[in-house]
Amino acid sequence: MPTTRQIVLNSRPDGWVTPDNFRIAEAEVPPLDEGDVLVRHLYMSVDPYMRGLMNDGGVAYASGFQIDAPLFGRVIGVVDSSRNPDFSEGDCVYGMLDWAEWSVARGGESLRKVDPDLAPLSHYLGTLGFPGLTAYVGMMLIGKPKDGETVYVSAASGAVGQVAGQLARIAGARVIGSAGSDEKVRFFTNECGFHDGFNYRTVPSIPEALRLFCSDGIDVNFENVGGANLDAVLAHANPFARFAMCGMISQYNLKEPYHLRNVNEIVSKRLHVQGFVVRDHSHLIESFIEETAEHIRSGRMSVAEDIVNGFENAPDAFIGMLKGENLGKRVVKIADL
Amino acid sequence: MPTTRQIVLNSRPDGWVTPDNFRIAEAEVPPLDEGDVLVRHLYMSVDPYMRGLMNDGGVAYASGFQIDAPLFGRVIGVVDSSRNPDFSEGDCVYGMLDWAEWSVARGGESLRKVDPDLAPLSHYLGTLGFPGLTAYVGMMLIGKPKDGETVYVSAASGAVGQVAGQLARIAGARVIGSAGSDEKVRFFTNECGFHDGFNYRTVPSIPEALRLFCSDGIDVNFENVGGANLDAVLAHANPFARFAMCGMISQYNLKEPYHLRNVNEIVSKRLHVQGFVVRDHSHLIESFIEETAEHIRSGRMSVAEDIVNGFENAPDAFIGMLKGENLGKRVVKIADL
Numbered sequence: 001m002p003t004t005r006q007i008v009l010n011s012r013p014d015g016w017v018t019p020d021n022f023r024i025a026e027a028e029v030p031p032l033d034e035g036d037v038l039v040r041h042l043y044m045s046v047d048p049y050m051r052g053l054m055n056d057g058g059v060a061y062a063s064g065f066q067i068d069a070p071l072f073g074r075v076i077g078v079v080d081s082s083r084n085p086d087f088s089e090g091d092c093v094y095g096m097l098d099w100a101e102w103s104v105a106r107g108g109e110s111l112r113k114v115d116p117d118l119a120p121l122s123h124y125l126g127t128l129g130f131p132g133l134t135a136y137v138g139m140m141l142i143g144k145p146k147d148g149e150t151v152y153v154s155a156a157s158g159a160v161g162q163v164a165g166q167l168a169r170i171a172g173a174r175v176i177g178s179a180g181s182d183e184k185v186r187f188f189t190n191e192c193g194f195h196d197g198f199n200y201r202t203v204p205s206i207p208e209a210l211r212l213f214c215s216d217g218i219d220v221n222f223e224n225v226g227g228a229n230l231d232a233v234l235a236h237a238n239p240f241a242r243f244a245m246c247g248m249i250s251q252y253n254l255k256e257p258y259h260l261r262n263v264n265e266i267v268s269k270r271l272h273v274q275g276f277v278v279r280d281h282s283h284l285i286e287s288f289i290e291e292t293a294e295h296i297r298s299g300r301m302s303v304a305e306d307i308v309n310g311f312e313n314a315p316d317a318f319i320g321m322l323k324g325e326n327l328g329k330r331v332v333k334i335a336d337l
Numbered sequence: 338m339p340t341t342r343q344i345v346l347n348s349r350p351d352g353w354v355t356p357d358n359f360r361i362a363e364a365e366v367p368p369l370d371e372g373d374v375l376v377r378h379l380y381m382s383v384d385p386y387m388r389g390l391m392n393d394g395g396v397a398y399a400s401g402f403q404i405d406a407p408l409f410g411r412v413i414g415v416v417d418s419s420r421n422p423d424f425s426e427g428d429c430v431y432g433m434l435d436w437a438e439w440s441v442a443r444g445g446e447s448l449r450k451v452d453p454d455l456a457p458l459s460h461y462l463g464t465l466g467f468p469g470l471t472a473y474v475g476m477m478l479i480g481k482p483k484d485g486e487t488v489y490v491s492a493a494s495g496a497v498g499q500v501a502g503q504l505a506r507i508a509g510a511r512v513i514g515s516a517g518s519d520e521k522v523r524f525f526t527n528e529c530g531f532h533d534g535f536n537y538r539t540v541p542s543i544p545e546a547l548r549l550f551c552s553d554g555i556d557v558n559f560e561n562v563g564g565a566n567l568d569a570v571l572a573h574a575n576p577f578a579r580f581a582m583c584g585m586i587s588q589y590n591l592k593e594p595y596h597l598r599n600v601n602e603i604v605s606k607r608l609h610v611q612g613f614v615v616r617d618h619s620h621l622i623e624s625f626i627e628e629t630a631e632h633i634r635s636g637r638m639s640v641a642e643d644i645v646n647g648f649e650n651a652p653d654a655f656i657g658m659l660k661g662e663n664l665g666k667r668v669v670k671i672a673d674l
Contacts, residue, residue, distance in 0.1 A: 060605040060607075061605055230600070246604065257599075257600075259596030259597060260600050263563070263585075264563065264588055265397070265612075266610060267582045267584055267585060268389065268396045268612070268614065269612060270614055270617065272609075273603060273608075273610035275604040275605070275607045275608045275609075275610075276604075277604070280607065
């Protein structure tokens, strides 16, 4: 069996994640038992939700990473050898696997075949993966935008935001985005067909930007950011607006969270504020991929990826993503197919 | 036609409501046109939502009171004379009418007959009225408590809270309440069958009280208070908990609202936080009254009212209610039938 590099949790972050929270370790890949699959990793995903897993105790929906153990996340790989009848050498697979170059999927657990002919493999970590499904669940099952309504998406060029906004546009809504650079705003307006949007770092204030860009109010808020963004949307929302509460990336590295002022609006505006986590909806992934691949093929949906090369760069890629450095879905490329 | 005293809005409150925000005026009752109904008022309701209507511009769901015009609210009265075929002299009626001793319901608008034999007339402003229906909508249509779940109700002895908790108890849930005096806690535990509860003014902290009294977490939160109460419930809620966001009485008289810290919990716990306003559900009132009168008749549901005598005492009754002086639904008695 080969040996593999792994990225293990060296220490827990206290506020912002730092490179010394990680270290690279060398490990032997164990032999396969009946049912096991040996996977050579090609791409791995860095996603905002992982920040919560670095805390002691993890989050409400998942236990977290353990000190001195490898981190784990979404990986695309290729089957090197298999003692599982469902997987054969050469199959491309998705799995929830270690941050490593190689790993053994015990009993084939969490593995699912992906089709390299349908789309570039990296897409299965983004638009055709759980970030895309996250966008679908939040926008279509919770937000339910109607023709002519105004939809607002924060972190709109990100892995989830770009899909969320495009799904709303396809549904006939007017879609406004926000992001942290002019380049990102150009991407989601020019490439993704958002109707308009703004760079939250350069507008005078988010409330003022919302009044300007969402002059009919907001009917659906797809919340990726939290904090001051959420406060401004609460104040600017229309009665009966739906809030798909996907994440709050502005908050994950703060020792003291932002203190929200405008919660009172929930009652008088009869807001529907719904938190969700994509893993509760993973049974939808195959039909989602089929539908979304067709959107991409027909040109109705664009995809932006931000690929960082080199396994050893994963910690920096993750930290940079939390800071908003990436344009589009950030993945780490580990090896060629 | 008789003359009538009215209570008019003298000035808008700046923070807490004060007696000089009101004044008593004398007015002539206008003659009846075709379709009109002259009502002699018996009881009028003072409710937390009215605080929002005192602000300039009112609230999202209703325009507010006008300076120098009478306040208006829910009234029980008796028809004195009628030029409307749907109402006859002597009918007991509910209506959204002026804070006055007499008023004319133009075209009979907002009037509905109530049955004085089914229950004391004042009940139609509380348990058998919109406060009761508010409790029903929030608890049964949003909270949807299941057998064995833990339901937490703040302001639990109030007009809405007492009904909300009893509906949850009838549905088989374990019901915990909180209120601002030991007497109120005794009322909702001894009379209303709440399983337990606490006086939020005397516990060491609300988070600690919730850990003690809701040791299995909270599955349904019926939010009447907001502020620190809501923050503590967010932290203590179970995954997939439902929040029926009925009101935030702790916030209505603050110049600067409480700043909420624990909003991040909405995502990871997949909370369903739903604001609502009873007027969107007023078509349910007749069937609600029928069902709830049966609960009262059978002894499954208790009613506590706090009746203040004298029309001229309405402003003080309202201010006292906002401060939590009342035990049970506060109504102002204006006249005998």
